[in-house]
Amino acid sequence: MEKSFILHMLTTAKNLSPFDVNMAMDAGWVSAIPYTNVEASEVKGLIQDVIFSRSPKGLNRTGIFIGGRDSKQAKDMLKIAKNSMFSPFQVSVFADPSGAFTTAAGMVAAVEQELDKKFNTSFEGKDLLVLGGTGPVGQVASVLAAQAGANVKIIGRQLDKAQRIADLCNEEFGEGKIQITAGADSDKTEYIKTADVVFSTGAAGIELLNTEHISSASQLKVAADINAIPPSGISGLDPFHNGKAITGSTSGAVGLGALAIGNIKYKTQSRLLTQMIESNEPVYLHFEHAFEVAREIIKSIK
Ligand SMILES: NC(=O)c1ccc[n+]([C@@H]2O[C@H](COP(=O)([O-])OP(=O)(O)OC[C@H]3O[C@@H](n4cnc5c(N)ncnc54)[C@H](OP(=O)(O)O)[C@@H]3O)[C@@H](O)[C@H]2O)c1
Incomplete structure (x- = not known):
């Protein structure tokens, strides 16, 4: 048998x-x-x-x-x-x-495709903010994007924790071949002004980027939010977004929501x-x- x-x-x-x-x-x-x-x-x-x-x-x-x-x-x-x-x-x-491994993989692959299709570019050299990036999904998404060439900054509420996680990502997951940096959530108003890409990977039901952040993101091309529970992690972006323009974006940025990535x-x-x-x-x-x-x-x- x-x-x-x-x-x-x-x-x-x-x-x-x-x-x-x-x-x-x-x-x-x-x-x-x-x-x-x-x-x-x-x-x-x-x-x-x-x-x-x-x-x-x-x-x-x-x-x-x-x-x-x-x-x-x-x-x-x-x-x-x-x-x-x-x-x-x-x-x-x-x-x-x-x-976390499959969620991060889905998110990074989906964003990569939006960068290619809508902006004829890739992660190479792009400034990427990973908001709430200290959790399992944010860590792995940061590593994959850094391996694809992005300049990744992990953002958390405490800078020392974010730095510890960035070090872990660089040394353990990236085997010393990537250089993810860390930033404090209190400084994101400055960081967002030059970000090309944003991942929102914070705990469910917490808005991490508001309307003002989105309108001041003058370089933003693609934003992805993995949280399916209202409110969205990113203002103007809902779970059904699948490459649609983000409401309130002044740079023509497109969004990917939790259901598109979840698929x-x-x-x-x-x-x-x-x-x-x-x-x-x-x-x-x-x-x-x-x-x-x-x-x-x-x-x-x-
Ligand atoms: N759509 C899908 O297929 C799918 C699959 C799996 C997970 N998810 C979602 O992915 C997201 C990330 O999952 P995870 O397990 O990596 O998350 P997590 O560990 O629960 O949280 C990630 C980070 O969010 C920050 N955070 C927690 N409470 C906060 C608060 N009140 N205000 C601001 N920041 C806060 C923390 O960072 P700091 O303490 O450093 O600030 C934490 O490290 C969740 O929303 C989860 O529901 C979606």
């Missing part, structure tokens, strides 16, 4: 995300088994328990998903999981903590979950793989 498709889903949180469970089952996994409150030191033991109970053929039908709330912790756990296995006892692993995020996460099932070799997936897939998806639907 063929073995069943089992996805072992690890989270450092008290609860596994029901969103991720639905996504896994809809992508073709037959069982999605939660492991909650998992600590990094427990990952090796759990992984080795997974691999030794199935033959190599059965291992093709076995996978690991890493959730949680913390991007660095998830990336570290992915590394531990990979290093805990050896040929032929290997299974695929996919990290997407708080949906790319959803398709990206689904495709990566399916890739784990279909791949003959084990795959180890994180935000860079999510970005590759999001770029392909966005090209195919517009």
Whole structure:
């Protein structure tokens, strides 16, 4: 009898995300088994328990998903999981903590396409503000945009926290090859005047750019808001914006809202979950793989 498709889903949180469970089952996994409150030191033991109970053929039908709330912790756990296995006892692993890897990938890919289509340009050399950028989505979106050539500034309410996160992004996620800077939210009135691109990645239901900020953003080309809960993170931009002009923009900027970005995020996460099932070799997936897939998806639907 063929073995069943089992996805072992690890989270450092008290609860596994029901969103991720639905996504896994809809992508073709037959069982999605939660492991909650998992600590990094427990990952090796759990992984080795997974691999030794199935033959190599059965291992093709076995996978690991890493959730949680913390991007660095998830990336570290992915590394531990990979290093805990050896040929032929290997299974695929996919990290997407708080949906941040696939959400950030969807946002950056969608903005990249607007820059190309509407302004015939790219992220290269553009000044990008990431408002509320200290959370998991903002961190990863900052890294992907910086890797694509943008001059990224992570904005937070406390400069020292924003600086700590910028350092983490540069050193841990960017491996020393990017130079994200930090800024205080209290200074955004100045920063916005020269920004080419804005990401709003703050906690849900908080306006981070008001009407005055938008009208003073004389270089602004594209703004993206990932928050679906009213009020919008960016004045003049609603969750349905999908490349429409932003109300009140004096520079002809266009906007991308949470539902447009969420659509790319959803398709990206689904495709990566399916890739784990279909791949003959084990795959180890994180935000860079999510970005590759999001770029392909966005090209195919517009
Ligand atoms: N559409 C989708 O598909 C999708 C998927 C996943 C997530 N999301 C959304 O993406 C956004 C970011 O998610 P996340 O998990 O990265 O966010 P998060 O960690 O909850 O918050 C991000 C940052 O927002 C800032 N913040 C918190 N409370 C604030 C307040 N009262 N005023 C101003 N700033 C505040 C904090 O930065 P400082 O303390 O440094 O200021 C925090 O680090 C959320 O709105 C979430 O709902 C959307």
